[in-house]
Amino acid sequence: MSSSPQHLALLLLFFLPTLTHSLCRNFCGNMPVKYPFGIDDGCGAPQFSKMLNCSTDLFFQTPSGTYKVQSIDYDKKTMVIYDPSMSTCSILQPHHDFVMSDVQYAIIPPSPDTVFALLNCSIDSPVLNHYKSLCFNFSGHSCDELYGSCTAFRLFHLLSNSTPPCCFTGYNTVKYMSMNILDCSHYTSVYGIDGLKGVGPLDWLYGIKLSYSVPDTGCDLCAKSGGTCGFDVETQGMVCICSNTLNSTRACAAGSVAGFTGESHALSPLIQTFVLLLVVVYCLIPNGYVVCL
Numbered sequence: 001m002s003s004s005p006q007h008l009a010l011l012l013l014f015f016l017p018t019l020t021h022s023l024c025r026n027f028c029g030n031m032p033v034k035y036p037f038g039i040d041d042g043c044g045a046p047q048f049s050k051m052l053n054c055s056t057d058l059f060f061q062t063p064s065g066t067y068k069v070q071s072i073d074y075d076k077k078t079m080v081i082y083d084p085s086m087s088t089c090s091i092l093q094p095h096h097d098f099v100m101s102d103v104q105y106a107i108i109p110p111s112p113d114t115v116f117a118l119l120n121c122s123i124d125s126p127v128l129n130h131y132k133s134l135c136f137n138f139s140g141h142s143c144d145e146l147y148g149s150c151t152a153f154r155l156f157h158l159l160s161n162s163t164p165p166c167c168f169t170g171y172n173t174v175k176y177m178s179m180n181i182l183d184c185s186h187y188t189s190v191y192g193i194d195g196l197k198g199v200g201p202l203d204w205l206y207g208i209k210l211s212y213s214v215p216d217t218g219c220d221l222c223a224k225s226g227g228t229c230g231f232d233v234e235t236q237g238m239v240c241i242c243s244n245t246l247n248s249t250r251a252c253a254a255g256s257v258a259g260f261t262g263e264s265h266a267l268s269p270l271i272q273t274f275v276l277l278l279v280v281v282y283c284l285i286p287n288g289y290v291v292c293l
């Protein structure tokens with residue numbers, strides 16, 4: 001079997017495009033991943049790049065850790081995440097600050113219907129003194145109710161033989177003051193508070209609801225043409241990913257599948273087929289021997 005460099009080159013030319021790129025994954029487990037989010041490099045909107053990680057499940061990454069994504073509502077533009085190290089009604093865990101990056105805070109901040117409950121605060125806590133106004137009345141719920149009905153928080157009652165102060169507040173308080181400064185030993189967060197009037201802490205939804213905004217970069221046009229919105233990892237400019245081998249700047253126009261894109265080294269399926277034919281014909285010609293490979 002002989003194989004000349006030209007033959008190999010031709011074969012490589014054919015196989016390279018299929019080896020180099022796979023499309024953006026649009027599921028992580030059974031969780032749909034759509035614009036503006038992306039798991040793979042260059043997928044989704046650049047602002048949201050590297051925020052999600054799909055290992056076993058979908059995770060949202062912030063400077064303070066990795067939080068499991070419980071759900072994403074693409075119509076309401078919300079995402080619910082869960083801090084596995086957070087205390088809830090049924091489990092007491094050492095506190096751990098929830099910190100977002102500035103970019104995250106700007107484009108995917110906690111929604112207004114997410115409440116942080118600071119628990120077992122010392123009487124010197126700023127939220128009981130100078131910053132009292134940061135605590136609000138959360139649908140008429142009280143610390144006593146939390147300490148009374150949650151197995152996890154009953155401990156605060158038992159150990160102090162009193163009702164240590166607590167504070168229901170918004171994310172901004174937690175953002176500007178760490179738990180150490182707040183001087184509260186634990187926290188929990190609850191979302192969907194609009195429906196929690198008269199509902200006991202056992203039935204609250206624990207987690208953090210984030211509310212995101214989608215940058216308007218013309219993704220609709222791309223998506224309507226059958227493409228997936230992504231971006232160039234170097235320039236951060238929008239890219240409409242039409243197939244494994246074809247990107248466009250705006251949309252996947254009908255017929256564009258057969259053309260080259262500006263910077264693309266990859267070949268369109270039509271040209272690939274043509275090259276394959278050439279290779280087959282070329283390899284079989286000399287005396288009927290297969291000379292390639």
Ligand SMILES: *[C@@H]1O[C@H](CO)[C@@H](O)[C@H](O)[C@H]1NC(C)=O
Nearest residue numbers: 053054055056059061066067
């Ligand atoms: C993704 O999240 C998992 C789960 O927390 C973590 O172990 C892993 O290191 C993360 N991977 C990357 C690339 O950040």
Ligand SMILES: *[C@@H]1O[C@H](CO)[C@@H](O)[C@H](O)[C@H]1NC(C)=O
Nearest residue numbers: 120121122155156159164185
């Ligand atoms: C409650 O807070 C006090 C400090 O104010 C701390 O000593 C105590 O350990 C906390 N209780 C629990 C159960 O962590």
Ligand SMILES: *[C@@H]1O[C@H](CO)[C@@H](O)[C@H](O)[C@H]1NC(C)=O
Nearest residue numbers: 136137138139140141142197
């Ligand atoms: C919170 O509101 C309830 C009624 O919704 C009221 O009974 C209670 O006194 C209020 N608590 C505070 C601390 O303002």
Ligand SMILES: *[C@@H]1O[C@H](CO)[C@@H](O)[C@H](O)[C@H]1NC(C)=O
Nearest residue numbers: 042230231232245247264266
């Ligand atoms: C298309 O764009 C994506 C995202 O930037 C990139 O990963 C991929 O290599 C590009 N594909 C081609 C064929 O240029």
